[in-house]
Amino acid sequence: xRRIKIAQFGLGPIGKESLRLAAERADLEVIGAVExxxxxxxxxxxxxxxxxxxxxxxxxxxxxxxxxxxGLPDVLLxxxxxxxxxxxxxxxPALEAGVSVASTCEELIFPRLLASERxxxxxxxxxxxxxxxxxxxxxxxxxxxxxxxxxxxxxxxxSAVYVERVVDARTRRQPLQAKIGSGQDPAEFRTRFxxxxxxxxGFRQSVALLAxxxxxxxxxxxxxxxxxxxxxxxxxxxxxxxxxxxxxxHQRCVGLAGGETRIRLDLQMYxxxxxxxxxxxxxxxxxxxxxxxxGVAGDDATVAALLNVIPSLxxxxxxxxxxxxxxxxxxxxxxxxxxLP
Amino acid sequence: xRRIKIAQFGLGPIGKESLRLAAERADLEVIGAVExxxxxxxxxxxxxxxxxxxxxxxxxxxxxxxxxxxGLPDVLLxxxxxxxxxxxxxxxPALEAGVSVASTCEELIFPRLLASERxxxxxxxxxxxxxxxxxxxxxxxxxxxxxxxxxxxxxxxxSAVYVERVVDARTRRQPLQAKIGSGQDPAEFRTRFxxxxxxxxGFRQSVALLAxxxxxxxxxxxxxxxxxxxxxxxxxxxxxxxxxxxxxxHQRCVGLAGGETRIRLDLQMYxxxxxxxxxxxxxxxxxxxxxxxxGVAGDDATVAALLNVIPSLxxxxxxxxxxxxxxxxxxxxxxxxxxLP
Numbered sequence: 001x002r003r004i005k006i007a008q009f010g011l012g013p014i015g016k017e018s019l020r021l022a023a024e025r026a027d028l029e030v031i032g033a034v035e036x037x038x039x040x041x042x043x044x045x046x047x048x049x050x051x052x053x054x055x056x057x058x059x060x061x062x063x064x065x066x067x068x069x070x071g072l073p074d075v076l077l078x079x080x081x082x083x084x085x086x087x088x089x090x091x092x093p094a095l096e097a098g099v100s101v102a103s104t105c106e107e108l109i110f111p112r113l114l115a116s117e118r119x120x121x122x123x124x125x126x127x128x129x130x131x132x133x134x135x136x137x138x139x140x141x142x143x144x145x146x147x148x149x150x151x152x153x154x155x156x157x158x159s160a161v162y163v164e165r166v167v168d169a170r171t172r173r174q175p176l177q178a179k180i181g182s183g184q185d186p187a188e189f190r191t192r193f194x195x196x197x198x199x200x201x202g203f204r205q206s207v208a209l210l211a212x213x214x215x216x217x218x219x220x221x222x223x224x225x226x227x228x229x230x231x232x233x234x235x236x237x238x239x240x241x242x243x244x245x246x247x248x249x250h251q252r253c254v255g256l257a258g259g260e261t262r263i264r265l266d267l268q269m270y271x272x273x274x275x276x277x278x279x280x281x282x283x284x285x286x287x288x289x290x291x292x293x294x295g296v297a298g299d300d301a302t303v304a305a306l307l308n309v310i311p312s313l314x315x316x317x318x319x320x321x322x323x324x325x326x327x328x329x330x331x332x333x334x335x336x337x338x339x340l341p
Numbered sequence: 342x343r344r345i346k347i348a349q350f351g352l353g354p355i356g357k358e359s360l361r362l363a364a365e366r367a368d369l370e371v372i373g374a375v376e377x378x379x380x381x382x383x384x385x386x387x388x389x390x391x392x393x394x395x396x397x398x399x400x401x402x403x404x405x406x407x408x409x410x411x412g413l414p415d416v417l418l419x420x421x422x423x424x425x426x427x428x429x430x431x432x433x434p435a436l437e438a439g440v441s442v443a444s445t446c447e448e449l450i451f452p453r454l455l456a457s458e459r460x461x462x463x464x465x466x467x468x469x470x471x472x473x474x475x476x477x478x479x480x481x482x483x484x485x486x487x488x489x490x491x492x493x494x495x496x497x498x499x500s501a502v503y504v505e506r507v508v509d510a511r512t513r514r515q516p517l518q519a520k521i522g523s524g525q526d527p528a529e530f531r532t533r534f535x536x537x538x539x540x541x542x543g544f545r546q547s548v549a550l551l552a553x554x555x556x557x558x559x560x561x562x563x564x565x566x567x568x569x570x571x572x573x574x575x576x577x578x579x580x581x582x583x584x585x586x587x588x589x590x591h592q593r594c595v596g597l598a599g600g601e602t603r604i605r606l607d608l609q610m611y612x613x614x615x616x617x618x619x620x621x622x623x624x625x626x627x628x629x630x631x632x633x634x635x636g637v638a639g640d641d642a643t644v645a646a647l648l649n650v651i652p653s654l655x656x657x658x659x660x661x662x663x664x665x666x667x668x669x670x671x672x673x674x675x676x677x678x679x680x681l682p
Contacts, residue, residue, distance in 0.1 A: 157674035
């Protein structure tokens, strides 16, 4: 029994938190990190992050540098963006070396939707080298796709899926508050969303993963997003939002088949949202009505999803995988070492 | 693309309902059933059950008879009891022939708990013949084990798991109402539970599957069961329960490690239970508090779990498998034919 060797690609807030959690896990061995920021390159990961990691685990400017100095990890954790093609390019050196990749890239939840051809190429490469790649996370990756699909496992038939998520963004990190438009002029937010520079990423991918899992062929996926406007001043450590400015977003995405709405996802994420929660309704036989009090939110859940998927990913067949193709992802926080498969 | 051939072992209420659902699924081909009841042997399945199935699908007194007349199915659905060793014996001819088995046998949810040696033998046999075997269901198999485990996938750490289930047994079939003690003298019920002849089966297996998934080594699993006593007369189509007699059960099962209760399962199943629901609480980071309004109950959910697991089972490696080792079980009711892997 040996520990699973991991390395981290990207040292933004999620990448750093991923390493802090990895440092707590007895079954994982952090061998280093990859980050292009020249301020960080060369430093010891543990010293840079203030967490107990071996001094040999250093920050390298490229995967090649990591491999040359620390050898190959079993899994590379990738937290460096939402775009599938860009993430594929960043993951490529690892995949070519047969190293599996778990990524929080939202589009990789269902990469065929926007990067069909490139996904086929990367899938073929993985099958040659023995690597696996999967996109994971909380949303997309759990609340609006994997959890509803898991619930349908006890349904004879399903006619529609509805998921509602209300997040109080005051509790989240600065980049997320920025991404939802906090403090912006509502017209500016609409423009930014229309050009793909604002809003929740991965919504269409959640709809596509749901439809794929349920065996539904959708005719169309439609997405809309409106700003939520401040009625009174709202102040966070990162933003000071005046009345009339943007607090966050109300984003909706539907999947239609045969003229009917079969999937409806509804996300309200704004500063000060009341009664945060997640809710899943499965219309079917039996119907299911599930409420998650307070919702599943926060960076804790995101890094947990990323680290928890590691044993499931290593147990899967090589290729570009969907979360639904892996064995169940669970939390093994007790620190019992996992056997490499 | 061809349909998955299935056969049904056991024609009790669940076995019959399983075939009725299979008749609706375009991706499944029912080739026959096995039932020792001589009244049924030789009849056509569809005619005996009143559902549209090919006339060639007949009821045979043994798996050998089925194989001789209809060939081998891809999967045998087994719904003929709660005892792991007895179910292994019934599944053996199929497994020896390389036919995979999905079973509602409660003890097969975590068969090593009570049949460790036999499970190792059957596992070795399956690896030789290419067959897979899995136990599935709603409880055990979903509400109190797989669903909580799925939820922990977004937790950094988990310290305890609590699941509560309240079922109004008036809505369930006669054998279930009998099994929970409906109408019995409370003293008689206690005696029957103590000797293993009453109560909810598979509780300890849910605790064991949870602990196994989370990587926890339990010191002990403790189970208690008390009758719920009628305060006034309760009448169902199957039972007429006088005040002072048993309406059903309140069964509890805990898993302890290091002197602490890490897992607590609480089941109230009785005639006329108010506010039926399931609830899952994960103590951890983040903590999760999940409520399933009305609960997941009924034979619809049980047969759905059984049929939905078929593609996941066929995608797994040969051997005795746990539900947590399979790809996610989802409902594919749309009838899109599944490819055999």
